[in-house]
Amino acid sequence: MLKNMEINKSSGQASRLLLVLAIVVLVAVVIVFLVMRMAEKPQGPVVPPTTTIPLPVYEQILDNIRFVFESAIDKGGVLKASDAINSQYTLSSQQDLPISNSGAKFIQVIIGAQNVGTENTAQNAWDIDNIVDSQNREFVPLDQYAVNPWLPNPDLCGVLLKPAFNPTPCMKIYEVSKESTGLKIRVKAAKNNQSTSSGKADSALIDLIVK
Numbered sequence: 001m002l003k004n005m006e007i008n009k010s011s012g013q014a015s016r017l018l019l020v021l022a023i024v025v026l027v028a029v030v031i032v033f034l035v036m037r038m039a040e041k042p043q044g045p046v047v048p049p050t051t052t053i054p055l056p057v058y059e060q061i062l063d064n065i066r067f068v069f070e071s072a073i074d075k076g077g078v079l080k081a082s083d084a085i086n087s088q089y090t091l092s093s094q095q096d097l098p099i100s101n102s103g104a105k106f107i108q109v110i111i112g113a114q115n116v117g118t119e120n121t122a123q124n125a126w127d128i129d130n131i132v133d134s135q136n137r138e139f140v141p142l143d144q145y146a147v148n149p150w151l152p153n154p155d156l157c158g159v160l161l162k163p164a165f166n167p168t169p170c171m172k173i174y175e176v177s178k179e180s181t182g183l184k185i186r187v188k189a190a191k192n193n194q195s196t197s198s199g200k201a202d203s204a205l206i207d208l209i210v211k
Helices: 002-039 146-151
Strands: 060-064 065-076 104-115 127-133 168-177 183-191 203-209
Touching: 060 183, 060 203, 065 127, 065 183, 065 203, 104 127, 104 183, 127 168
Parallel strands: none
Antiparallel strands: 060 065, 065 104, 104 168, 127 183, 183 203
């Protein structure tokens, strides 16, 4: 019986020893884990991804011609006779011109063109073209015959430009959808100082601020 007691005592001591060793190992693992976590570099703050928004462009240079935005005016649904500027038409004979579609509006645009080269440009070496909206819809300038009373006389669009003179204003009037946003206007300049009617012309877009 004494022998059995010694065996039980030995077994109990072995169990306690294994338990102590397990606790020691567990503590060591926890300490190592904590040390490793402390040694890691702290993560920086999460920076949300940024979206690059293109800046508006109010000036373009094509060949030797600098185009610059001057004005864009929302004329609403009527070109008023009182706003006519062509001296060939008198107020007494001129009538208001209503828009052709209730979903559209008149926009009057003026773009300046300046010769930044060293020689005169050719006649019709430059021009302003269609208005383009954010959906890539294009709106052509109105026929001059229809809106002549509201255009300057003489028409300066495409005239010969002398070097380093102030920008020459080119005015055109458009019918544009009321739904259109992000309006831009296409400008063009002929290559090798030719006429834009030759078909060999560079083009670019200028943002409009419509007031």
